[in-house]
Amino acid sequence: MDKVEIVAPAGNLVSLKAAVEAGADVVYAGFNDATNARNFEGLNFTIKDLERGVDFVRMHGRQLYLAINTFPQRDTLQGWHGAVDWAVELGADAIILADMGVLSYARKKYPDINIHLSVQASSSNYESINFYKRHFGVKRVVLPRVLTVSDIKTLKENTDVEVEVFALGGLCINIEGRCYLSSFVTGASTNTEGVCSPTRFVKFVNTDEGGLNISLNDVVLNRLDAGEMAPYPTSCKGRYIMPDGSTSYAIEDPESLNALSILPGLIEAGVSALKIEGRQRTKSYVARMTGVMREAIDSYYASPGGYSVKPEWERKVLASFEGSSETVGSYGGR
16 A cells, blocks of 8 residues: 655745655645635745756655646636646646636646646535546545545545545635635635735734734724734634624634544545645745654554554644644544
């Protein structure tokens, strides 16, 4: 049995190098435009940086996957086609796609390339996955974070498409590619712009009491007291005024996904890769999370029956997370 891959994030060249040096098998990245679903200003890769990144992963015997996983509109389609062309030119080991039109373009023009189905496609059952294999020749699917371990096992029993799942990092409460919360607040679609809260709409204002007000398009998402940790400014993680006058995280507490405790179950369910969320995060985050995942996977394969989560892994993971709590999410049951 082949070891599962560690697929680590990189929003820039220094993070890519940190991921490789920390033990990632694969680094996933995107272009610095709206073709990828982590389109933050100042992050992601130019063509020149990607050329250097490909050279670095090749030198270390690793792989690079490129995410082109948002949804073009009528007047922007050529930009997504161009991104596919560049990904092939750069020699990406896989291209991660979501839109059917882009999938069709990529497969017809480049019949031999390795295509993965992005989590943004929200494909969460084997009939859907087999459809994408039949029509677009996808080799792997990245599952949305809505399935139990038992669901994943059943799914794998009914498809030979490889499965990749998120194991560490931010937790999206919605089925990826189907969320419109921030669109209601900003008028800018997450699924076309590639980011939940475009920076042009985000405001951080210090209060006289030493706290912080966080707004999205002038809608106040959170009022933090001095010393409170600021969650990522998205509508789902806003703290709102409730009917009784109290404030609460009405939709989602700022907690993060940590699947280390159920890693054996995921591997034995048949997943091919464990993915770390966080292309928008720092070099130190990437290095720390990748290093922990490397140790955990190696520990499992050294002694599957004796696997246990080490306290130092937990300390490193919790120090990196958004908020102060963790969860196994839907993997543990819905």
